[in-house]
Amino acid sequence: MSPLKWFKCPDGSITSVEDCLDGCDHECLTLPTRAAIADERIWNGRASTTQLLNGTMLEFLKITVNYGIDPQSRAFMLSGIKHHKMLEEWAEKLNLPAEIALSPDGKDIFDLLVPQDDGSWKLTDNKMWGSYRVARALGLVKTGKGKESVFKINPSEIDLFNEELQLNRYRTKVEKFGIYISGMEIQVTVRDGGLQVATTRGINFNMRLIPIDRLDDSYVDDYFEAKDSDLMKALETGQCEPCDLKECWDGNRCKSWCDVADWCPKGILAKGGA
Numbered sequence: 550m551s552p553l554k555w556f557k558c559p560d561g562s563i564t565s566v567e568d569c570l571d572g573c574d575h576e577c578l579t580l581p582t583r584a585a586i587a588d589e590r591i592w593n594g595r596a597s598t599t600q601l602l603n604g605t606m607l608e609f610l611k612i613t614v615n616y617g618i619d620p621q622s623r624a625f626m627l628s629g630i631k632h633h634k635m636l637e638e639w640a641e642k643l644n645l646p647a648e649i650a651l652s653p654d655g656k657d658i659f660d661l662l663v664p665q666d667d668g669s670w671k672l673t674d675n676k677m678w679g680s681y682r683v684a685r686a687l688g689l690v691k692t693g694k695g696k697e698s699v700f701k702i703n704p705s706e707i708d709l710f711n712e713e714l715q716l717n718r719y720r721t722k723v724e725k726f727g728i729y730i731s732g733m734e735i736q737v738t739v740r741d742g743g744l745q746v747a748t749t750r751g752i753n754f755n756m757r758l759i760p761i762d763r764l765d766d767s768y769v770d771d772y773f774e775a776k777d778s779d780l781m782k783a784l785e786t787g788q789c790e791p792c793d794l795k796e797c798w799d800g801n802r803c804k805s806w807c808d809v810a811d812w813c814p815k816g817i818l819a820k821g822g823a
Contacts, residue, residue, distance in 0.1 A: 555617030604792025
């Protein structure tokens with residue numbers, strides 16, 4: 550069974566997921582919505598690429614402790630699932646390989662492959678991000694003041710660390726089937742595109758393709774092997790180091806975006822606990 554055990558209700562009370570899905574006296578969301586939110590992937594002994602990109606402590610706790618969430622925090626996750634499903638359906642109509650798992654257990658699913666004129670393929674992954682994350686991915690920085698301010702790309706501020714590792718790992722897996730990947734990109738849909746908050750961050754578009762660099766295969770393999778080893782060791786010993794600054798978004802993830810922060814020493818401190 551999934552370690553996700555509780556939902557936080559709008560009145561602040563806590564309800565078990567089981568009771569919520571069986572029916573409650575204050576249905577805050579439709580039953581299909583609550584069921585979709587409660588559908589967490591069960592740990593099967595093998596970590597996916599996305600799990601290994603997260604901090605080891607986060608994934609260790611999500612496997613080993615019973616935790617709860619506020620269903621409101623998953624609204625954009627549902628939007629992202631719908632977004633992916635629509636693009637998958639159109640890819641199938643166009644006879645393009647899409648949403649195909651690279652492992653027998655259904656993990657490591659790439660979003661889209663597009664054939665190139667030279668016989669190679671381009672690998673694309675779809676993202677739905679807020680404008681803050683998009684600005685970081687592009688390395689946009691604000692220069693000047695007031696009406697004179699403009700946004701420029703600062704290469705040293707570009708943050709595509711996880712995306713480069715993710716797509717390059719998918720690339721290495723795809724290429725083992727004899728399919729050469731000549732290019733990679735992410736297609737970003739801006740969740741708050743068109744709103745003032747986005748334009749104040751220099752984001753004046755709703756969708757954008759962002760190229761992803763090719764990394765050395767050995768670097769990619771070594772990174773994921775080390776992260777996998779750390780997670781397996783944590784599960785074996787019951788001990789784990791907290792997420793590093795990059796993994797916890799300089800503490801911001803601990804404060805507001807981590808489902809298991811209440812079980813983590815760094816998370817407890819970040820949220821003002823003793």
